[in-house]
Amino acid sequence: MTERPMYLVLLADPAFTDKNLNLIHFAQENFKDQALNAVVVAPASDAAVAAYEQAGLNELDVLTYAQFSKVKVAQTAASISEFLTGQSHSVVLFGNDFGTTSIAKQVAAKLHEPLLTHINAVTAVDAGWQVQKRVYGGNLLQQLTLASDAPVLLTCDVAGVDETVSATTSAATVVKNQAVTDVVAADDVDYQALQTAVDQLEDAKVVVAGGRGMQGPDGFKLLQQLADRLHGSLGASRVAVDAGWVGKETMIGMTGKTVVPDVYIAVGISGAFQHTIGMDQSKYVIAINTDPDAAIFKLANYGIVGDGEAVVKQLLSKLKTPVTS
């Protein structure tokens, strides 16, 4: 399709959850039959090569310097920009998490190249690509046709990718290692990790989320039990987080996390778009709410009109008896 090569930017920082394979899968699903090149930035090359050489990529360029850390945004962006300046390229793909998005913005500024964010699907059109994103609180999809062969940076919403997609081109990856010698000075910043550095919510297969309708912290203890029983993670609406009933790392939505579990159970959540934008791509949605007209029922597959606490308590009592199937 395009003459100039496409690149994926993979930031292999062991300190942060590695979503790079998801990005590779996203690219394979969306840019079918394209040769995918990747530039990996990593503190050392061995682990990076091992992680990606069998991933169905065409060429792997590994940029290494011992001090690499994603959190040094300006430094990281400078290394990527310098690499991309030297390579003719068309589309360049980044992940969509906070940190990577901030880095992508700095790269776009340094290269004076366009950046489009939150892309969740791509289709081939006559002269190039049409990319799609969710806008207006998830109510509309916006489709943008890119100029053929133009350099455009994209951050990709990889939450919905099917991780089972396997490499279509199994040709061995060509690996080029490059030690970065002229590392720019690190940003003079200080990073404070929050206590809950590792959280599973974004990758959970089951999310049990509560809102104002859970009435208080005790309601959330019940939801936590349900989440544990279903091997899932606890989520919450902003109202519940602001009230202090649960930690802010559980918040789902515009200001919080985006989750795409197999099953999302929303208890006592009204379904404001600021919340649903973070969960409406879930594969199966179960809603429990006292109000039969709650907006959340519009995007549910199964709904129970009733008191959240009572429903969850009864469900837990049934779940205590082991299920034989």
Place this chain on the structure above:
Amino acid sequence: MKSLVFIKSVRKLNADPQLDAQGQVNADADVGINYVDKLAIEAGLQLAGTDGSVTVASYGDPQATESTLRDGLAMGATKAVAITSDLLTDQSNQVGLGVVLAEAAQQLGDYDVILTGDQAKDDVQGCVGLRIADALQLPYFDRVNQLTLNGDQLDYQLLWEHGNVNGSTATPAVISVTDTINKPRLPSFKTKMTAKRAAIDTVDVAKLTVMDAATWKKLNGAVVAQRFVPKPERPAAKIVNYDQGSGAAIDELMATLQQQNIL
């Protein structure tokens, strides 16, 4: 400190946006100031001190722009500027807009910091701030969740993966604020009345001085067509009433969980 705050009019999302035959959003909607942009104004007001100022500026449909700018004045902004330009089309809005805003900033001058919201709630692009910084060659910080004046530097805290980053920057700089940085003040009756009568300045961006033609072409020409489509319909939910006595809803819920392979 003198702030220049870019604010956007967005439609209120209480009704589903309607599309015309070309796949464009009907413009007749009820609009208001993008929520996070109020927080950018508040941040500017807090930085202003006694001898500072806050200018709000906006590009868009003339009527919507005027009402949004008056909302900004009602919060306490000292000056309001409506930006017009023939350089943008529906397509180029996505990428070129930030450059046009940068040019407007250049014409206006007289700022120590440029503030924007982190993203507009309609198009969630989040790129306007970076484009302004790129065109004006200023440092750029996004997801800024705390901002304080420290001598002639700005100390910032920004939200990052699993934590916060603290740093400081010289001015001028471009800063995009999060929707948790502060609580925007409410306009008083008095400020609303003043805002109603205040004059609104205009700046027309007819040509670019902040960027060469080739770079502008690369940015502005990247998107050649743009349309909206409705989100795919979800099949209607099966909804049952809870009756604790019979427990039927719970049995069905258990069966559903089994069907979904999570039990």
